[in-house]
Amino acid sequence: MRIEGLITTLPFVIGATVLSLAEVVPAYVPAIPVVILAVILIGVLPLKRYHSRGYDMSTDRLRVVKGVLFHSDTVVPFSRVQHLDVEQGPLERLFGIARLILHTAGTHNASVTLPGLRHGDATSMREGIRQHVKRESM
Known part of the structure; x- marks a missing residue:
């Protein structure tokens, strides 16, 4: 489940990296929501799914x-x-x-x-x- 979360998060990480490298926005602007998404999809949700089955x-x-x-x-x-x-x-x-x-x-x-x-x-x-x-x- 964590690997699935990692694969789901990967496009968002790539998008945030491209925005940061292009200097369209400050680097922390896309990084904050991506980090929150990664914590939820890789850390929190798999654990909740595991304990609910x-x-x-x-x-x-x-x-x-x-x-x-x-x-x-x-x-x-x-x-x-x-x-x-x-x-x-x-x-x-x-x-x-x-x-x-x-x-x-x-x-x-x-x-x-x-x-x-x-x-x-x-x-x-x-x-x-x-x-x-x-x-x-x-």
Whole structure:
């Protein structure tokens, strides 16, 4: 999350640097909002996002809680699961983490994503849920 914040902040740093080098405005004028933005996007927001997420997997359902400004508490019964995915982007692969995605029947909240899981945990959770779904369908 911090690397994403850094990547988001980078264009603003470049813009502030160009304005400062061109001497259009004093160097501190663009630097102040960019520093504030960087502190929020790299320092504060990732920490709040990390502490606002959680999950609980019981024998027949998965509960996912998330949200900094808007809180969401979703319960997915395993009987509603249609299929499961474990996905990794390039940054996730670099750090050995993955997302577990549960696709359910219906249109509202048809998929639930658990980001930031260790890859091994995500695959073992997928297999545990898959075994439960398989027993239910028999």
